[in-house]
Amino acid sequence: MTTIAPIQFDYSKSRSVGRMPAWIRQNLGQDAHYPKTSQAVHGHGLVTVCEEARCPNRGECWSRGTATFMLLGDTCTRACGFCAVKTGRPGVLDTTEPARVAKAVNDLQLNYVVLTSVNRDELDDGGVSIFAGTVTALREQNPQIGIELLTPDFRTCQDNAIDVTNAALANLPVGTCRDLVWGHNVETVPRLYKIARKGSQYQRSLDLLTKAGRQPGVAAKSALMLGLGETRDEVLAVLQDLRACGVERVSLGQYLRPTLQHLPVVEYIHPEEFAAYEQAARELGFRWVKAGPLVRSSYFAEEEQ
Numbered sequence: 001m002t003t004i005a006p007i008q009f010d011y012s013k014s015r016s017v018g019r020m021p022a023w024i025r026q027n028l029g030q031d032a033h034y035p036k037t038s039q040a041v042h043g044h045g046l047v048t049v050c051e052e053a054r055c056p057n058r059g060e061c062w063s064r065g066t067a068t069f070m071l072l073g074d075t076c077t078r079a080c081g082f083c084a085v086k087t088g089r090p091g092v093l094d095t096t097e098p099a100r101v102a103k104a105v106n107d108l109q110l111n112y113v114v115l116t117s118v119n120r121d122e123l124d125d126g127g128v129s130i131f132a133g134t135v136t137a138l139r140e141q142n143p144q145i146g147i148e149l150l151t152p153d154f155r156t157c158q159d160n161a162i163d164v165t166n167a168a169l170a171n172l173p174v175g176t177c178r179d180l181v182w183g184h185n186v187e188t189v190p191r192l193y194k195i196a197r198k199g200s201q202y203q204r205s206l207d208l209l210t211k212a213g214r215q216p217g218v219a220a221k222s223a224l225m226l227g228l229g230e231t232r233d234e235v236l237a238v239l240q241d242l243r244a245c246g247v248e249r250v251s252l253g254q255y256l257r258p259t260l261q262h263l264p265v266v267e268y269i270h271p272e273e274f275a276a277y278e279q280a281a282r283e284l285g286f287r288w289v290k291a292g293p294l295v296r297s298s299y300f301a302e303e304e305q
Contacts, residue, residue: 068114072127076118078199084258098133114298116150126154132168148181182212183221189234213246221249223297229266249288253295
């Protein structure tokens, strides 16, 4: 196992859980690209995780002309304690979604796209067919477009997920860019799964990331949100587990409570501590690392390092 130097940081700086600290500042989105992004998303009847999960970076990202498209509707079959996406019985699967996403991407003239989704545990394939169809539609429209998936754990159909999505890549025309980032977020440390990720299992998430990272041309990616009560040793242990699974890309951000019905923030992590975690992750061998209070899994996902 790779060893890393102990993080040198005064952890007393990060223990306040009162008023939101000054280092958390959100861009409200006043730039020229914001309305164009909004029009492209809403005009095609699409859902974004930016809105549904109340992402604090929506203003900044939409002002840059980027958005993370959320497939399979706006209703999740699970009820994670940290997530603002609504829970319930999802509607009928919309098979026109891949084409509508491709049209919106074309309108925005994007060269890198992040696709995520709700959990659809009631579907036999967990929604894999929509992911695969969207990848195909995007690459047929623009063979060189960069694509990043941020998928559920596909509870009962992980092997099918790998097979179908890679079949979609294999069937694309000659000259198509086949490189793909496959992300799945472990979100928190194993000890907190029962309160934060009901219906999920830490090992199941590691299994999916292992399978994804073994595919030719696929880079596995994951993310952690901090501030739920995890210890620094637990965070470092998760980073080591992710590297052991072959994960190459990782992001770490601050958990922010979306409503009073969600889990409370236990602590606000100081930016210097995030910097220390970033250094530790790079020492472990992650080739792409983002760490900071407002970092989310798709934040500046298009950057190479």
